[in-house]
Each structure stands twice: as structure tokens, then as C-alpha cells.
Amino acid sequence: MKLSSQLCTLALCSLLWSISAETSPKPAYFAAYVTVEEKTLYIQGGSNTSTTNIAYDQFYSLDLTQSWNTSNPPWSELPTVSPVPAKLKTWGHSISLSRNQKTLTFWNLNDTISYAVSFHLDTNSWEELPALPWLTERSGDYGLHTAVTDPRTDQVYIPGGAGKGMLVYSPISKSSTVLEMERSAKNDTFWSAYSFVWSDARQSFLYSGGADDLKAYSLGAESSYFYEYRPGSLSPWPTLGSSGTVPPPLVGSCMVPAYNGAKMLVFGGYGVQVGIDTMYIPDAVYVLDVPTMTWSLGGKYQPRMGMVCSVSGDYFIVWGGMGLSQPRRSSVPVDGTPIIYNIKTAQWTTQFIATDNSNKNAAIIGGSGGAVDIDEEPLEKAYSRDFQPRSARAITPPPTFQRSQPVRITSPNTSHSNSPQYVYAQGPQQVSMDPPSWPTSTSPSQRVRSVSSSRSTSTLVATPTIPASPRYPSYQQQHRSPQQQQSFNLSPPARRITRNPQGRNTPEPTSDSNHKIQYQINALHAEASRLQAMLDS
Known part of the structure; x- marks a missing residue:
């Protein structure tokens, strides 16, 4: 009787584990992700954290409208009318979000033939996009590119998405174009594993870090690595100056907006120690005050690269990625437990407290680290806004x-x-x-x-x-x-x-x-x- 009871207990535990495993994503690095209105985090794909590099087609969401602990995050597998497309069983891809917040578009530029498909949140259905330009040149073995939407025009921009050029997609005409790119002394390089975000405060894109391929780890020792991209400008790629505790040039980090774009948070990624050619992963959060362009150093925690990042209210959430063994400087797996950073208290915590984001209309987008912060103001106002805090x-x-x-x-x-x-x-x-009417001509x-x-x-x-x-x-x-x-x-x-x-x-x-x-x-x-x-x- 006692043995039978123990067997039943083991069977029940096994069943509960299997149910839990089915309702949470497998730990992965370089998964595609996007956060909508600071209410829902979506992740898709990624590679396992072992040496076998097995790609997943998993598609999950994390509910940010309820409070939770890191031991029981509210993950849900997304229901879809048809299966996840076979070409999304990959890693190193990214997701862009439409201006109306109803369509996720997945961009897989790793394969020989680039692939893009949209997922409509209102119908849970897939829609393939027209064929993208053929890539005759590639950034090393893989192209880790980030797609970000300009909320003023709904156009999607992907640096390095067309070899050495910028891939631009228009959802209105459903067509793609390629723009030439330039970057200081590295104007002939490939673009990969960078951070690329939309800044609502500056009405432009911010670009940080990256590599010319996965073998030339970092560009920081040779050129600037913090840029602004201004579509339609005569000088679209100016170098950005900043002060404070500036982060080093990083590959595979994430940069996401907080507090309606007034802050930018950078975490993870890896760099190269100049003169030693040794990889290292920073373990601290870097916070950029956008109006003053001043960096400050936040709390330290488990270093990692290729992770998923999100912000909701006062909380910065990180999931997945690949760690680095400090003594041996080798990659180590990271488990599926999220880590949470309280931006207000500058402390890492295990508790996420949901906040009212009913007036927030933002998206955090990534693959190799990117975001877009979408203001609620009409389009005609967005074009005339000054570069100043809201x-x-x-x-x-x-x-x-x-x-x-x-x-x-x-x-x-x-x-x-x-x-x-x-x-x-x-x-x-x-x-x-x-x-x-004023009494005199000198009146203002x-x-x-x-x-x-x-x-x-x-x-x-x-x-x-x-x-x-x-x-x-x-x-x-x-x-x-x-x-x-x-x-x-x-x-x-x-x-x-x-x-x-x-x-x-x-x-x-x-x-x-x-x-x-x-x-x-x-x-x-x-x-x-x-x-x-x-x-x-």
C-alpha cells in the first residue's frame, strides 16, 4: 500500500511537471520578442542553450497585467489557426509591431533565402509577405538583425537586412527597398548583433554596438558605436555623444525604453578586451537619461547575452540567453527563470508588481535587442514634435x-x-x-x-x-x-x-x-x- 502510494505520488509529480513544461517556453537564446503596450511580452523561437544548437518554433506570451513571482511567471502558449511556419523554427530573427498594435511581423534573415511572415493578433492567423531581396552578401555565417517600425509612417527598418544596406519594408505597398548605409570609418562593414530602438523623445532611431561578423566580435576599438538614424535626413547617421558611465561596445545586448522613452536600459551582450582579444559579458544594467544623454550604472546580476528583454512600469524583465563561465570564458546555459530589475529602487528582485498601463502605447521589440516607443499622439503631431521630454x-x-x-x-x-x-x-x-489685436506693433x-x-x-x-x-x-x-x-x-x-x-x-x-x-x-x-x-x- 505504501509503495503504491509512493508510485501515485511520483506519477502525479511527473504529470504536473509535464503540464508545467507545456505551459512555459524552453530556455533559449536569441529568441525573437516584442512587448505590446507594456501588457504582454511575446517570444518566439530561439536556440537551446547547449552545444547542439537545436532551434525551436515555440510561441509564448507572458502576461504583464497581473503580479507574479519569478517562480511562477504567467506564461501561455499562443493558440494559432494554423501551425507556426516551418521557417520560424530558427533563432537570431526579430519581430516588428504594426502601428495599430495588431500585427506582429517576423523577419528571418538567417537563411539563404530571407523570409517574413505576419501574425494577426485579432484573428490568430498567419500571412506570408512577398519575397525579400536576395542577399548576395552576408554578415559572416549568420545575420542577427533587428527590425523596428517607425510609428510615424509604419515603415519597418532593418540595418544590415540587405547585406551592407538597410532593408526598408512598407506595409502599405507590401514592397521592400534597400537604402545605402554609412557608419564612420566602418562604412564598408556588415551590421549584425546590434541594438536598434525607436526613440519617441528624439523622434529617431538609436543604434548601439554590433559586429561586422560573428568572428570580429566588436567595433568599439576601431570606431564609434552609438549612432542616431534619422530617416529622410541629409545626414541620416550622425554619431551620438553621451556622458556619465558609458557602456562598452557590446554584441548581442538589448536596449529597451522605459517611462515613455525618457530612459533607455542596456543589459547583457559581450565585448572584447582591447589588446587581449578575450570575450567578456558585463553584469550590470546601464541606464541612459535620454533628455540629457547621460548614462548611469545600475545593479549587477547574472551576465548573459542573446536574451529577451522587456519593460513594464518600474520593472525591467530579462529571460533566457546564454551565460559565460568567468574562469574558462566559455558559454554556459541559462535556465528559464526570469530575472527582474526594479528601475525605481535600482535593485534586482523576484517580484513583479503590475501597474496600470492603460494610457501607455509602447512596444519593445527585439531579436538582438531593439524597441519602439509609440506615443499616443496623432501622426501629424508626431512629425512636428520637438526633441525634448514629453x-x-x-x-x-x-x-x-x-x-x-x-x-x-x-x-x-x-x-x-x-x-x-x-x-x-x-x-x-x-x-x-x-x-x-494688440495696441502697439511691439506686442508679441x-x-x-x-x-x-x-x-x-x-x-x-x-x-x-x-x-x-x-x-x-x-x-x-x-x-x-x-x-x-x-x-x-x-x-x-x-x-x-x-x-x-x-x-x-x-x-x-x-x-x-x-x-x-x-x-x-x-x-x-x-x-x-x-x-x-x-x-x-
Whole structure:
């Protein structure tokens, strides 16, 4: 009886293990990955962490909307209408995400014939793309390339995706083109195992590290390795300068955005010690403050390369990859347990705490390390944005009055404030905004953006606002033209927007009761004036 009970226990444990094994991905390195809206991490493929280099076709997602511990991450195998395509049983490939966040496109440029296929998240179905350009030149034995989407145009850019050229794919025309590439003294080299991301703060791509092939490990000893790519620019590949604790040139690392692109995190990868030709893998997180381009050093943990990276809220998540044995400098397997870094506390932890990302619209993309941070603003706004940190979200008016649309007033001649000023106009939502007339020609000019709606046709006049001085952030002046100098006003005054010390636009505190009293006083003044006019006549 006792033996039978033990056998049942062993059988039950075996069954539970098999179920667990089926619901979590096999440990792998250089798997393709993408994180959508900081809510779901998708991984596909990868190679096993032994010397046999067995490729997988696994396709899993990790739920980032719930809290979990590293001992029980909520993995799920993705259901698909048809099996995963045979050409996605590979490693070193990458995934790009469409602008509408509904399509994942897989790019396998390792094989002799390049291959691309899309997976539609709304239907769980596959769609093969037209044939890609034939590669007559390759970056060594394998091409570890990263595909990233420009969120303004929905075009996909892959450095080195066409030999020594940039592969550009347009989902609208479903066609590919090849652009010439240049990179400092290495303008004739191949591009492989680099980090490539979209920076919403700079409205451009950031490129870091990489190798000319898998035998020439690193480019850092011979040339710059941190670049910006600006599509359509006359000088599209300028070298980026940065300060602080700058990371070394790395191959097979990851670089992902955090906090709406205000930070970039770099982890893992390997480099070469100059003069020794010995491989090493950094064990620390490097954090780039994008507005100031200043690097800082974060916490240290298990060094690895070719891993999956993701960010959600305050947490940086790493899975898989290949480790390095420090004494022997040889590759060692890494298990399937995720590791988590708390960006806010700069500490590694075992607990992931889910945050509300309902207003976040971002994607972290990779294969050899890449990302795109997609802002929620419309396309026409994205093209005109300045290269500066994102300003505060639109502010909600007091609940007493009907919500109205913010009117953006920009002062191009003001040098001490880069943040737009918003004035909430109270009343009907269709507003025709005209610049007020100034008494003299020396008065500053204002450029006003119109805001309209189909609900009403009333017209209000916006009060021009002088941005707050950095020295006195809460101080703000308003000027009125002679047409605006009225003795009374029948509608509640518009709320002013002041600047707090952190530079954010916040509504000036007001009292709803004061607004009501002022409104009644104005109405009484109007009635008294009407009666006085009748008596005078």
C-alpha cells in the first residue's frame, strides 16, 4: 500500500511537471520578442542553450497585467489557426509591431533565402509577405538583425537586412527597398548583433554596438558605436555623444525604453578586451537619461547575452540567453527563470508588481535587442514634435463646468519656456480662435491652433498667455486687448494654467463657489445696466 502510494505520488509529480513544461517556453537564446503596450511580452523561437544548437518554433506570451513571482511567471502558449511556419523554427530573427498594435511581423534573415511572415493578433492567423531581396552578401555565417517600425509612417527598418544596406519594408505597398548605409570609418562593414530602438523623445532611431561578423566580435576599438538614424535626413547617421558611465561596445545586448522613452536600459551582450582579444559579458544594467544623454550604472546580476528583454512600469524583465563561465570564458546555459530589475529602487528582485498601463502605447521589440516607443499622439503631431521630454497630459477642468477642449498657444519667440501653454475655454466646444489685436506693433505675436467640434458654432476669444519664468515658476501674466476690457462678463472666466517648479502645467486652484458668486454679480450688473438704460430713455 505504501509503495503504491509512493508510485501515485511520483506519477502525479511527473504529470504536473509535464503540464508545467507545456505551459512555459524552453530556455533559449536569441529568441525573437516584442512587448505590446507594456501588457504582454511575446517570444518566439530561439536556440537551446547547449552545444547542439537545436532551434525551436515555440510561441509564448507572458502576461504583464497581473503580479507574479519569478517562480511562477504567467506564461501561455499562443493558440494559432494554423501551425507556426516551418521557417520560424530558427533563432537570431526579430519581430516588428504594426502601428495599430495588431500585427506582429517576423523577419528571418538567417537563411539563404530571407523570409517574413505576419501574425494577426485579432484573428490568430498567419500571412506570408512577398519575397525579400536576395542577399548576395552576408554578415559572416549568420545575420542577427533587428527590425523596428517607425510609428510615424509604419515603415519597418532593418540595418544590415540587405547585406551592407538597410532593408526598408512598407506595409502599405507590401514592397521592400534597400537604402545605402554609412557608419564612420566602418562604412564598408556588415551590421549584425546590434541594438536598434525607436526613440519617441528624439523622434529617431538609436543604434548601439554590433559586429561586422560573428568572428570580429566588436567595433568599439576601431570606431564609434552609438549612432542616431534619422530617416529622410541629409545626414541620416550622425554619431551620438553621451556622458556619465558609458557602456562598452557590446554584441548581442538589448536596449529597451522605459517611462515613455525618457530612459533607455542596456543589459547583457559581450565585448572584447582591447589588446587581449578575450570575450567578456558585463553584469550590470546601464541606464541612459535620454533628455540629457547621460548614462548611469545600475545593479549587477547574472551576465548573459542573446536574451529577451522587456519593460513594464518600474520593472525591467530579462529571460533566457546564454551565460559565460568567468574562469574558462566559455558559454554556459541559462535556465528559464526570469530575472527582474526594479528601475525605481535600482535593485534586482523576484517580484513583479503590475501597474496600470492603460494610457501607455509602447512596444519593445527585439531579436538582438531593439524597441519602439509609440506615443499616443496623432501622426501629424508626431512629425512636428520637438526633441525634448514629453509635456504633461491635458488637464481636466473643474467638475462644475462642462469639459472643454484645450487650446494650445505657442510662443515661438519665448526662449525661457519650451513647454506649451494650455488655456481651457469654458462654453460650447466648437471654438474659433483668432489672435487678439494688440495696441502697439511691439506686442508679441501669438500662433494659435484652432480646436473644433460639430456640437456648436459659438466663438470665444483666447487670452494670450506669457509662459512662466523659470525663476518664478508660479508667476504668470495675462494681457488683454482693448476689446477684452469689459466691465463685466456673463460667463465664468476661463481657468489659467500655471507652471509648478517641476515644469508641469497645472490648473490654478479656484473655488467653484467664487465662480458662481461672480457669475451672479455679473448678471446683476447686466440687469442694472439694462434698467438704467430704460430710465435714461
